[in-house]
Amino acid sequence: MVKKDAIIIGAGPVGLFAVHQLGIKGLESVVIDNLDKAGGQCIELYPDKPIYDIPAVPECTGEELTKNLLEQIKPFKTDFFYNERVDEVRQDKDNWIVKTNNKNEFIAANIIIAGGVGSFEPRKLQLKEAEKFEEKSIFYAVKDKEKFKDKDISIFGGGDSALDWALELSKFSKITLIHRRDEFRGAPHTLSEIKRLEKDGKISIKTPCQLDSIEGDNNIKAITIKFDNEKTEKIKTDIILSFFGLIMKLGPIAEWGLNMDKKTIAVNSENFETNKKGIFAVGDICTYPGKLKLILSGFHEVALASVECFKRARPNEKYRFEFTTSSKNIQERLGKK
Amino acid sequence: MPKITYIDNQEKSKTIEVENGLSVMEGAVQNNIPGIDADCGGSMACATCHVYVEEKWFDKLPKAEDGEVDMIDMAIEPKKNSRLSCQLIVSDELDGLIITTPSKQS
Numbered sequence: 001m002v003k004k005d006a007i008i009i010g011a012g013p014v015g016l017f018a019v020h021q022l023g024i025k026g027l028e029s030v031v032i033d034n035l036d037k038a039g040g041q042c043i044e045l046y047p048d049k050p051i052y053d054i055p056a057v058p059e060c061t062g063e064e065l066t067k068n069l070l071e072q073i074k075p076f077k078t079d080f081f082y083n084e085r086v087d088e089v090r091q092d093k094d095n096w097i098v099k100t101n102n103k104n105e106f107i108a109a110n111i112i113i114a115g116g117v118g119s120f121e122p123r124k125l126q127l128k129e130a131e132k133f134e135e136k137s138i139f140y141a142v143k144d145k146e147k148f149k150d151k152d153i154s155i156f157g158g159g160d161s162a163l164d165w166a167l168e169l170s171k172f173s174k175i176t177l178i179h180r181r182d183e184f185r186g187a188p189h190t191l192s193e194i195k196r197l198e199k200d201g202k203i204s205i206k207t208p209c210q211l212d213s214i215e216g217d218n219n220i221k222a223i224t225i226k227f228d229n230e231k232t233e234k235i236k237t238d239i240i241l242s243f244f245g246l247i248m249k250l251g252p253i254a255e256w257g258l259n260m261d262k263k264t265i266a267v268n269s270e271n272f273e274t275n276k277k278g279i280f281a282v283g284d285i286c287t288y289p290g291k292l293k294l295i296l297s298g299f300h301e302v303a304l305a306s307v308e309c310f311k312r313a314r315p316n317e318k319y320r321f322e323f324t325t326s327s328k329n330i331q332e333r334l335g336k337k
Numbered sequence: 338m339p340k341i342t343y344i345d346n347q348e349k350s351k352t353i354e355v356e357n358g359l360s361v362m363e364g365a366v367q368n369n370i371p372g373i374d375a376d377c378g379g380s381m382a383c384a385t386c387h388v389y390v391e392e393k394w395f396d397k398l399p400k401a402e403d404g405e406v407d408m409i410d411m412a413i414e415p416k417k418n419s420r421l422s423c424q425l426i427v428s429d430e431l432d433g434l435i436i437t438t439p440s441k442q443s
Contacts, residue, residue, distance in 0.1 A: 045382035117376040126413055126441050158410045180415055185407050210414075228417070245411040248376045248383070263374075284378075293378050 002079075004030045005313040006110040007098050009086050012040020014283030014298030015114035016069040021306035023076035024322075024330045027313055030106055031078060032098070034085045034119035039066035041116050041284075042295075044246055055296060065295075075335045085119050089256045089279075094312070096278055110309040112302065113265065113274075113281040118250035125156075125242050129214050137220035138240045148173055152236050154223055156211060157243030158184045165241060166203055167193055175203045176235055178225055182207045206233070214240075253285075261287050271308035272301045278312055280305040339432035346372040346440045355427045361436060362386040362422035372438030379423035381405055386422045387412035388436040398425060413442045 006022050008015045011033035022029050035044060042051075042062030050059045060068070081104060088099040089111065098106045122140035124130065130138055142148065142165055151173045155166050158179040163186040166177045177194070184191060197203040212226040223237045250263050258274045258281070259266040265274055265281035269288040272280045282305055283298035291297070310319050324330050331337045338354040341364055345351070355364035365373040365386070377383035381404050390398065395418045401409070402424075409419045422436065 041377065041382070045377055046380060049380075049382075123411060123413075159407065180410060181406075183406075185403075185410075245384075247385070 001097070001105040001107050002030065004028050004106060004108045006030075006112055006309050007032065007096070007106050007108045008112045008114060009033075009098075010040060010114035010116055010283070010285075011035070011038040011080060011082070012114060012116050012283065013042055013065055013069055013295050014302055015040070015112070016066070016073055017299050018112050018114055018282065018302040018306065019073040019076055019078050020069075021302045022309060023073060023078070024324060024333055025306055025310045025319075026329070026333060027306070027310060028076075029078055029112075030081065030108075032081045032084050032086055032100060032104075032106075034083065034121075036082050038070055038080065038082075039063070041248075042066050044120055051295070053294065053296060075333065085251060087252050091276075094278070109278055109312040111279045112305060112309070113253065113279065113285055114283045114298070114302070115250075115253060115281075115285045117248040117263065117284055118253065119248065120246040121249050122242075123244040123247045125211060125240070127211060127214060130240075133214065133216070133220055133240070136218065137216065137238065138242065140242055142169075142241065145169070148239060148241075151238040152176075153239045153241060154178055154235055154237045155241045155243070159243060159245070160186050160190070161243035162241075163187075163190045163194055165243070167197070169241075170197055170202045176206060176237070177203055178206045178209060178211070180208055180210050206235075209233075211240075264291075270304065272305040273308060280309070339427050339429055339434070341427065341431070342433075342435040343368075343370045343373075344435065344437040345370055346438045346442060357428055359427050360423050361388070361425040361427060361431075361434070364427065365422060370438070372442045373422060374442075375423060381408055381421060381424060384408045384412040384421065385442070387415070387442060388420060388422045388438055389416055390418050390420050390425075391435040391437075392418060394431075394434050395420075397430070413439050 005027035006029040008018050008029050008031045011031050019029050047063040084100040084102045087101045090097050095107050096111050148169050149172045153173050154176045155162050156178050166175050198205050209225045209227040212224045215222045222234050224232050224234050226232050264287035267281050267286045272282050274281050282301040284293045340352050341355050342352045353368050362375050374385040376385045405421050405424050409415045
C-alpha cells in the first residue's frame with residue numbers, strides 16, 4: 001500500500017491544480033483517473049474548443065490548458081494512475097484507504113474528489129440483448145486488432161473513431177459502416193479513403209439507419225438494421241463495434257456515505273470538506289450555495305481545501321500562509337532555488 | 338412567460354413557465370424533469386439533454402448547427418425530430434413548445 005498526504009480522484013484541470021496547491025505546501029499526492037490521460041472533460045469533451053475565462057489567459061483550448069497544468073506541476077513528480085477507477089474507500093483511524101479496480105491501494109489523511117460529473121465510460125448500445133454479447137461479439141473499443149481479423153464486422157457511428165477503425169480493419173476484414181444519417185464527420189482524407197474503399201467494394205456503407213435487432217446465441221450471427229423509411233436489412237455479422245462516444249457515470253462515489261445532492265457532493269465553502277472529515281470535493285462534482293461550475297472556481301476550491309489537507313497530514317506542524325513570489329520553501333519545492 | 342411542456346420518460350407531462358433567454362434544458366434542470374441530465378452544463382458536448390421536439394414545432398426552431406447534429410449522433414435513440422435542449426433558447430415564439438425525453442435516457 002502506498003502512503004501519501006493526499007489521494008486525488010480525477011485528473012481534470014482541478015485535480016491537476018490540486019497537485020500544485022498541495023505540492024507548494026510540501027504535500028505529496030497521487031492522482032487516479034479512469035481515462036487513459038490527463039485533462040478530464042477538457043480533453044474528452046472539448047479539446048479544440050477555446051476557453052475564454054481562465055484568468056490572465058485570454059484564450060486557450062482544453063488541450064492547451066491541460067498541457068500547461070501538467071507543465072506547472074512537473075516539479076512535484078507526482079504519480080498518475082490512469083485507466084483506473086476508485087472502487088472502494090474505507091476509513092483507517094485518521095486516514096483513508098482507497099482501492100482501485102486494478103487492485104492498487106493507497107492510504108492518506110486526505111482524499112480530494114475532483115471527479116467532474118463522474119468517470120467516463122463508453123456509451124453503450126440500447127438494445128436489451130446487446131449486454132450478453134458484450135466483450136464477446138460487441139465491443140466499444142479496439143484493444144487487440146488480431147481479434148478482428150477475417151470477420152464480418154458491423155461498425156456503428158459517424159465520427160472519427162468509427163471511420164478510422166473502418167479504414168484500419170478493412171485491411172483484413174469485411175466492414176459494414178452504419179450511421180443514422182448520410183453525413184459522416186471526420187478528417188477530409190479519411191472521408192475520401194472511405195469513399196474509395198466503398199467503390200472498391202471493401203467497405204459497405206448503410207445510411208440513414210439504426211440497429212434494430214441482433215441474432216445469435218453465444219456469439220452474434222447477424223444483425224438487422226432499420227432505415228429511416230422503415231425498410232429493414234439483415235447483415236451477416238460476427239462482431240459489432242459501436243462508437244457513440246463517452247458518457248459520464250458517477251459510479252461508486254455515490255456509495256461512500258457522502259452527502260449527495262443529485263449527482264453532486266455537498267461541501268462547506270470554507271475548505272470544501274464533505275460530511276466526512278478528510279474527504280474533500282472540488283470542481284464540478286461539488287455543490288454549495290452559489291456554486292458555479294467553472295474551472296476558475298475549481299482552482300479556488302483546491303487552494304482552500306489544500307490548507308485543511310495540510311493540517312490533517314501534518315497535525316504537529318503549524319500551517320503558515322506563504323506567497324510563491326517570496327517563499328524560499330515554495331521556490332525550493334518548485335526547483336527554482 | 339412562455340410555457341414549455343415536458344413529457345418525461347415516465348410519460349408524465351409537466352407544463353412550466355420558463356423565463357425568456359433560458360434554454361429548454363435549464364428550464365428542465367431547474368424543475369427536476371427526469372431524463373435531462375445536462376452533464377456538460379450546456380456546452381453541446383454530452384448529449385444528455387437530448388429531446389424530441391413535437392413535429393409542428395420542429396420546423397419553427399432555428400436549425401441545429403453542425404456541432405449539435407454531430408452530438409445528436411451520440412445521443413440515445415436519435416430521431417428526425419431530435420434536438421439538444423441546451424441549444425433551444427426560450428422566447429415568446431416558443432410559447433407552448435412540447436418536448437419529450439427519450440425513454441431510455443438517464
